[in-house]
Amino acid sequence: MTAAHTGLAPQPHDEIAEETPLNLLIIEDEAVVAMLVEDALTLHGHRVIGIADTVASAMALADGERPDLALCDVKLADGDSGLTAAQLLADRGIPCVFLSGNCPENGGHPLVIGCIAKPFRAGSLGAAVRAAHQTATGRRPSDPPPALKFYNEAR
Template identity: 50%
Template sequence: MKILIIEDEYLIAEGVSLTLQSAGHEVTGIAEDLSSALALAGQERPDMAFVDIKLANGSSGLDVARALKGMGVTCVFATGNPPNKAQAGGVGLGYIAKPFSPRVLVQTAAFVAGVLSSGASAAMAPNGFNTL
């Protein structure tokens, strides 16, 4: 699965990228704000994106997720500031809370792949994944 990472903390972004690549996913890029996320998503449309809520340059992960949803990209928030249902407004499938383990990250990506390919239900979500 092609995955875009939107995270402004370099070490976290690199760790997420390496973990996902080790699990067989293709990371299409790492963005730290709205403009770079949209540029990367436009170049090579990802299947999904892991999106932090608080980003560089005052960008909001919620705004990024809204824009990506409009491009047909499924978003999961990976954040220390979990959104509530009113905030997320249906733009994200759910969230994993920082700090998260590599296992939760990989299982969440596999769950989203199942949702996209076969319509897997929220009941099949891994531990650590929270629906919105």
Template identity: 45%
Template structure:
């Protein structure tokens, strides 16, 4: 079971991801919609992984969130319709392209858990890519 922080500015999307995580046997530790709330949630809950949208409301960037979470030792996987190419390298382990389904999210979390545990993922959904 992974403990996952969801950083998403669209409340319905965040709730949908939360439900998918629970179905897959994972725990959504919290939801945040900007840099300040993401940092506060990460410090309070110490998640194993954060799923971060790149385009957040109120001028906030998921790239900034990823940098702040990485500095606090929280691994990040972008979950977005606009995956960062070079700008995401070094900030996140990879990117899960939206739209997200139950099966792609479950496979992406399993792949992230394998990598974070020092192993290799058994399978990657087509909508997930890891940065080198």
């Protein structure tokens, strides 16, 4: 039975479930953090196409699956840089959001949308991802969550 049938107001989860799920790439070298991010995103109805811990593995996944958006830590395995990964993804037309305890001051590319600081709240992650994707596709998010710091303040 839906909220309309019960007379109850729709819950935020109902609204999210009605939106098209996004295909997301997680670029994170800490396995536990990557799993927490994946769980939070799938609970919001999104599909995680893969988890990468290096620039090379991120590019291989992105080239094979073509995500709608990537969430990228700044420090990756093997001394790799998430800044490099984000730049390479943006050059391929794939928008990116940093998910890091060390948010960079700027994205360096219009498709590097912003940063969600760690520690993050799992409940706000879905809204932040949706707002970042809307921004990347030229739409203005109606109520962007404070957890997402946009690099282009005009957004």
